[in-house]
Amino acid sequence: xxxxxxxxxxxxxxxxxxALAASLVAWDLIVRLNDLPPYVLPGPGLVLATxxxxxxxxxxxxxxxxxxxxxxxxxxxxxxxxxxxxxSQSKWLEYCFFPYAVILQVTPVxxxxxxxxxxxxxxxxxxxxxxIVAFFPVLSNATLGLNSADxxxxxxxxxxxxxxxxxxxxxxxxxxxxxxxxxxxxAGGLSLIGAVVAEIAAGAAGSGSGLAYRIAESGYRLNIPRxxxxxxxxxxxxxxxxxxxxxxxxxxLRRWHESALxxxx
Amino acid sequence: xxxxxxAVRLRxxxxxxxxxxxxxxxxxxxxxxxAFVSLLGPxxxxxxxxxxxxxxxxxxxxxxVEVARAAAPGAVGFVFQEPTLxxxxxxxxxxxxPLRLAGVARRAxxxxxxxxxxxxxxxxxxxxxxxxxxxxxKMRVSLARALVTEPDILLLDEPFAALDxxxxxRLNNDLLALWRDLGKTIVFVTHSVFESVYLSQRVLxxxxxxxxxxxxxxxxxxxxxxxxxxxxxxxAAQCRAVSAALAGAGEDPSREGVR
Ligand SMILES: Nc1ncnc2c1ncn2[C@@H]1O[C@H](COP(=O)(O)OP(=O)(O)OP(=O)(O)O)[C@@H](O)[C@H]1O
Ligand SMILES: [Mg+2]
Numbered sequence: 001x002x003x004x005x006x007x008x009x010x011x012x013x014x015x016x017x018x019a020l021a022a023s024l025v026a027w028d029l030i031v032r033l034n035d036l037p038p039y040v041l042p043g044p045g046l047v048l049a050t051x052x053x054x055x056x057x058x059x060x061x062x063x064x065x066x067x068x069x070x071x072x073x074x075x076x077x078x079x080x081x082x083x084x085x086x087x088s089q090s091k092w093l094e095y096c097f098f099p100y101a102v103i104l105q106v107t108p109v110x111x112x113x114x115x116x117x118x119x120x121x122x123x124x125x126x127x128x129x130x131x132i133v134a135f136f137p138v139l140s141n142a143t144l145g146l147n148s149a150d151x152x153x154x155x156x157x158x159x160x161x162x163x164x165x166x167x168x169x170x171x172x173x174x175x176x177x178x179x180x181x182x183x184x185x186x187a188g189g190l191s192l193i194g195a196v197v198a199e200i201a202a203g204a205a206g207s208g209s210g211l212a213y214r215i216a217e218s219g220y221r222l223n224i225p226r227x228x229x230x231x232x233x234x235x236x237x238x239x240x241x242x243x244x245x246x247x248x249x250x251x252x253l254r255r256w257h258e259s260a261l262x263x264x265x
Numbered sequence: 266x267x268x269x270x271x272a273v274r275l276r277x278x279x280x281x282x283x284x285x286x287x288x289x290x291x292x293x294x295x296x297x298x299x300a301f302v303s304l305l306g307p308x309x310x311x312x313x314x315x316x317x318x319x320x321x322x323x324x325x326x327x328x329x330v331e332v333a334r335a336a337a338p339g340a341v342g343f344v345f346q347e348p349t350l351x352x353x354x355x356x357x358x359x360x361x362x363p364l365r366l367a368g369v370a371r372r373a374x375x376x377x378x379x380x381x382x383x384x385x386x387x388x389x390x391x392x393x394x395x396x397x398x399x400x401x402x403k404m405r406v407s408l409a410r411a412l413v414t415e416p417d418i419l420l421l422d423e424p425f426a427a428l429d430x431x432x433x434x435r436l437n438n439d440l441l442a443l444w445r446d447l448g449k450t451i452v453f454v455t456h457s458v459f460e461s462v463y464l465s466q467r468v469l470x471x472x473x474x475x476x477x478x479x480x481x482x483x484x485x486x487x488x489x490x491x492x493x494x495x496x497x498x499x500x501a502a503q504c505r506a507v508s509a510a511l512a513g514a515g516e517d518p519s520r521e522g523v524r
Binding site: 157160 | 322349365367394396
């Protein structure tokens, strides 16, 4: 649906870029015609120039944020999937512990971050924040997926005296893959958000050099063009993460699942 | 083949579902080894329930279900009303599934899997995934999967109900040929009078819910049965008789179990 089937029609590729170009021109015109100073609103050209000029600093910060994002995402994936598998094996475990997952989900991470920064070393606290935000969609989607195997197929496995492990491995897990992939796609973007939120919280506490810290720091220094450049990098990182996960999902599901099939199949 | 010990024996079997729906029985039933028996009844009369009880997929509320050799995994083959294939697995892997669950190594299993796929006419489609198959082909995969463990008993729940007539006739003939060659006990659930008479040695007509057996017909026909039988007056006469019994069963007044 996302990565695979789209893009065949030329207008679908051209239109977004045309719209982007138009809005950039409009932005530039607004800045020029009103003669806005850069600390109010920098033009797109200046943002780009800043991006190039500050590339060394920004790139380093981006790398730090991406590592945090990736670590948080990996932790959320491993823990979320492991818990989902446990829950699928025992309803009691699910009843006991799912509420805590919900609590973790509904509590804003910005409110948890300062607490984590007190208890944990900074880098670990930041990664934990990213993980907390990303963890719930993984857990809830995987739990749903693992419980939605076809009832008759479950009956068939019972008939052939399949062990729990066999039922998990050959039935529940593959049946859950579409839901799991959906969860991971959401989690990828969320872990970036979690990393940024935690970096901002940590930045206020003093140290740190991720992209969000750069944004906050540039804000204090009224270096608005750099703020925009950093913001741009963040958005691009988010888009790339989403597209990469969509591609993985497509590759995993392409042979059998409706979501990964073209229209004419 | 001994006929002394039946393949399936049901005694006083009833099934009441959680909501208080009396779905079945009481049912007494003996199915001889190697027999082809059809369960025929109106929709909702408990045919699927009876089959699930025989397969051990559900427990009876009262009574006893005995199935010869049922403890051995793979002794019972089950074909659901829908193909019920794993959409992510190839045809080959779908048919391999019962053997895989029994711990048979892939290499050792493949000759049997391939032989069974050839038997149902799908030798060229082993690498296809289910969505690449037609409805009738999926049903044949399901049949091959049920047969690959060489079960003693084959339970089929309206397996061809969703198919067009031509495909159904062909699969009917395929099934008869399999039964003749392999000598399995077959319990075949259907709501089609014509299908039940064409296929089986014995037709058990069930009442409306809660399903009980209201009539039993021993079907006389040439062996092997074929298109000649399907168009014979003899076949038509037997269909008429079964139809009449089914109509009578449908308006059974003694539906004491319904709440
Ligand atoms: N899991 C269930 N829980 C509660 N009631 C059920 C359940 N399964 C079946 N029933 C009820 O039991 C009755 C018999 O169902 P069953 O599926 O055995 O009918 P059937 O003869 O196979 O019908 P059909 O020909 O339409 O497939 C139905 O009236 C249905 O409402
Ligand atoms: Mg049924």
